[in-house]
Amino acid sequence: MSGTGTTGIGSASRAEYCVVACAEAWRGAGEVLASPMGTVPAIGARLARLTFSPELLLTDGEALLMSDTPAVGVRPGSVEGWLPYRQHLTLTATGRRHVMMGASQIDRHGNQNISCIGDWARPTRQLLGVRGAPVNTLNNPTSYWVPKHSSRVFVEHVDMVSGVGYDRAAVAGPSATRYHRIPEVVSNLGVFDFETPDRTMRLRSLHPGVSVQQVTEATGFTLAVPGEVPFTREPTEDELRLIREVIDPRGLREREVPA
Numbered sequence: 001m002s003g004t005g006t007t008g009i010g011s012a013s014r015a016e017y018c019v020v021a022c023a024e025a026w027r028g029a030g031e032v033l034a035s036p037m038g039t040v041p042a043i044g045a046r047l048a049r050l051t052f053s054p055e056l057l058l059t060d061g062e063a064l065l066m067s068d069t070p071a072v073g074v075r076p077g078s079v080e081g082w083l084p085y086r087q088h089l090t091l092t093a094t095g096r097r098h099v100m101m102g103a104s105q106i107d108r109h110g111n112q113n114i115s116c117i118g119d120w121a122r123p124t125r126q127l128l129g130v131r132g133a134p135v136n137t138l139n140n141p142t143s144y145w146v147p148k149h150s151s152r153v154f155v156e157h158v159d160m161v162s163g164v165g166y167d168r169a170a171v172a173g174p175s176a177t178r179y180h181r182i183p184e185v186v187s188n189l190g191v192f193d194f195e196t197p198d199r200t201m202r203l204r205s206l207h208p209g210v211s212v213q214q215v216t217e218a219t220g221f222t223l224a225v226p227g228e229v230p231f232t233r234e235p236t237e238d239e240l241r242l243i244r245e246v247i248d249p250r251g252l253r254e255r256e257v258p259a
Contacts, residue, residue, distance in 0.1 A: 012234060013259055014188060014207055015253040016240065016253065018044075018257050019043045019044045019248075021232050022041045022143075022145060022186050023047040023048040023239075024048075024184075025100060026048040026053045026098060027048065030053075031055040031056075031057065032056065032057065032091075032097055032098055033056075033058075033091050033098070034056045034100075036100045037100060037102055040145060040186075040256050040257060041100040041145045041186075042072050043252075045100075046069050051239065064079045064081070064082060065079065065083050066079060069246075069247070071246065071247055071250075072252060092136065095139055097140040097141075098141040098143070099136050099142050100142075100143045100145050101114070101133065101143075101163065102146070103146055103163070104127050105152075105158040105159060106146070107154075107155055107157055108200045108221045109165035109168070109201075110163070110201065111158045111161045111164065112137075112158065112161075112163030113127075113160050113162050114128045114129070114131065114133060114162045115128065115162050116159060116160055120160050130162045134162070134164055137169075137182070138164055141183050142182055143183050143185065145187075146185065147187070149190075149219075150218050151217075151218055151219060151220035154220050154221065155221070156220055166194055166200075188257045189206070189207060189215050191204045191232055201224065202223065203229055204229075205230050205231060205233075206231055208231050
């Protein structure tokens with residue numbers, strides 16, 4: 001890719017491309033609650049709010065709505081509201097929230113697992129548990145962030161369904177599909193969506209320096225791959241300044257996605 005828009009501040013790192021890709025999930029979202037889970041998504045949500053999605057609502061990670069946009073790990077200097085757990089659940093149930101969750105496993109249809117590895121009756125690894133994943137996926141847009149793309153995460157079939165994918169939502173019927181939407185999956189290799197006729201995962205863009213072969217070899221199922229795969233869009237000079245100087249001056253993004 002060319003160096004458009006970054007003259008004078010240096011080229012973007014892989015982590016910074018991931019931040020921009022996560023931020024794009026909230027483009028045009030309007031006044032909804034952004035719930036990023038993970039360092040890079042948290043930076044991305046703040047970047048979106050400071051640039052193209054100023055109406056986004058962000059919390060301090062507990063129960064306060066922030067009116068300013070502090071650096072990651074810094075408490076807000078100004079608070080605009082209180083969001084206790086019951087009100088958070090109301091936002092979720094009414095679709096006024098876009099969460100970006102993690103995934104210990106995710107399959108071609110977007111089913112996600114954060115509960116256990118192995119047979120449910122006798123798992124080899126116990127993880128977080130299902131948590132709020134079913135309600136998230138059936139009631140509000142749910143995207144995913146995977147910092148280390150591998151065939152252990154991108155699997156043919158998840159060991160347990162926590163977040164509901166397109167195939168299971170379709171089987172459950174209109175009550176499940178009405179608000180079900182998985183806008184995108186971002187990994188350290190690229191961006192993926194489900195904009196295919198059968199709602200299976202498609203490679204939407206590659207981060208610079210990554211090949212289609214690298215992605216397919218690190219994926220445990222057959223991806224839909226267009227004939228021409230674009231690169232993930234490059235951060236602008238202003239976005240890089242915000243990421244490096246305002247949102248993440250400690251460089252936490254580079255720990256989650258090493259160069």
